[in-house]
Amino acid sequence: NAGVMQNPRHLVRRRGQEARLRCSPMKGHSHVYWYRQLPEEGLKFMVYLQKENIIDESGMPKERFSAEFPKEGPSILRIQQVVRGDSAAYFCASSQDRNTGELFFGEGSRLTVL
Amino acid sequence: DAKTTQPPSMDCAEGRAANLPCNHSTISGNEYVYWYRQIHSQGPQYIIHGLKNNETNEMASLIITEDRKSSTLILPHATLRDTAVYYCIATAYSGAGSYQLTFGKGTKLSVIP
Numbered sequence: 001n002a003g004v005m006q007n008p009r010h011l012v013r014r015r016g017q018e019a020r021l022r023c024s025p026m027k028g029h030s031h032v033y034w035y036r037q038l039p040e041e042g043l044k045f046m047v048y049l050q051k052e053n054i055i056d057e058s059g060m061p062k063e064r065f066s067a068e069f070p071k072e073g074p075s076i077l078r079i080q081q082v083v084r085g086d087s088a089a090y091f092c093a094s095s096q097d098r099n100t101g102e103l104f105f106g107e108g109s110r111l112t113v114l
Numbered sequence: 115d116a117k118t119t120q121p122p123s124m125d126c127a128e129g130r131a132a133n134l135p136c137n138h139s140t141i142s143g144n145e146y147v148y149w150y151r152q153i154h155s156q157g158p159q160y161i162i163h164g165l166k167n168n169e170t171n172e173m174a175s176l177i178i179t180e181d182r183k184s185s186t187l188i189l190p191h192a193t194l195r196d197t198a199v200y201y202c203i204a205t206a207y208s209g210a211g212s213y214q215l216t217f218g219k220g221t222k223l224s225v226i227p
Contacts, residue, residue, distance in 0.1 A: 042201070042217035043158065056214070091157050101148045101205055101213035105157030
């Protein structure tokens with residue numbers, strides 16, 4: 001029973017490039033969450049999605065960041081024109097239901113912006 | 115989410131019980147207490163949650179005081195693999211969205227041989 005799969009595990013980008021992070025939820029889970037962890041800080045909620053819908057994006061920066069969870073395929077967190085401050089670990093989590101705080105997290109994607 | 119306060123670090127001898135406290139004095143009636151842990155650089159792992167009754171599962175026990183202003187996570191027989199940062203989170207279903215977990219700085223538990 002595979003867990004939440006994230007790729008790439010490590011990504012290096014130069015300033016101004018685009019970063020795409022992918023997340024496949026656990027089998028049977030249709031709720032996906034993205035969290036960001038800056039160095040030496042706690043995780044911060046970014047966005048919550050269900051299939052084809054963004055439900056809550058209150059934690060997403062207003063510019064350059066977008067997320068999707070298409071009908072087929074993984075959820076994608078996209079960061080355009082990356083800056084050094086975007087360097088962080090990005091964690092995806094999934095859940096079976098909406099009304100639960102029991103989330104299953106992936107191993108994270110570590111973005112380094114040069 | 116209600117603010118939670120945890121000690122920044124704790125040590126525990128291997129094989130002994132680890133008791134991790136959490137203060138959540140402003141918790142509201144519909145907020146659950148969740149515990150997660152993050153082993154170095156890995157994704158957070160759900161441990162347990164409760165509303166007002168004590169809870170136990172295969173990983174840990176959660177003791178919530180009667181006034182719900184504080185709780186204690188108990189790892190009954192700590193092993194070296196339990197060394198991690200433990201997060202106590204008080205949160206409720208938002209209705210429009212879902213549970214939005216607010217991770218603070220947590221308690222860094224070091225299990226010592």
